[in-house]
Amino acid sequence: RKEVEQDPGPFNVPEGATVAFNCTYSNSASQSFFWYRQDCRKEPKLLMSVYSSGNEDGRFTAQLNRASQYISLLIRDSKLSDSATYLCVVNIGFKTIFGAGTRLFVKA
């Protein structure tokens, strides 16, 4: 079983749609959680950290469920510019583990 698992997609959605990604992690000792965005042939960029209380940044909402060991990302009112690969990232101490990413295509 992979340490961090994501549905690779791709998710093809129209502009304005709401889309949700889930990610599961296997190590209950995981300490911190993030969603990164990676555009084609570019480096990953931090989208947002994920907290147990949930956090929202504009159209993006992230949730963490420690009991079930999953993380989610919700994107509302999708824009064309949201098209990218979204990486679920889990830290255990100094070790960082990346999910394989979920590809999103937003179409006009």
Place this chain on the structure above:
Amino acid sequence: GAVVSQHPSRVICKSGTSVKIECRSLDFQATTMFWYRQFPKQSLMLMATSNEGSKATYEQGVEKDKFLINHASLTLSTLTVTSAHPEDSSFYICSADGQGSTHEQYFGPGTRLTVT
């Protein structure tokens, strides 16, 4: 936010030659840096963890004699791909530990290596 630079951004070299890639933290000190490799349409794969002043820790399957890592200062880590082969062609990305409580990582822009 924290900035990490990488140089060169793109390099083409011949088989058998060595290539050095630099990773610098520009506005913060990074005792720990990470080197990743990413093949097309695949996820980032951690190659090694670079610690300032000590030997790098390599992931299983990564040859330490082929991928030489030096972390000589708190702002610079280098990765040297020795005796490069076409199968080493990839996107190499470094990141630096931001030292915050959550150990958020800051990524360099990556280096695209093509070995002919």
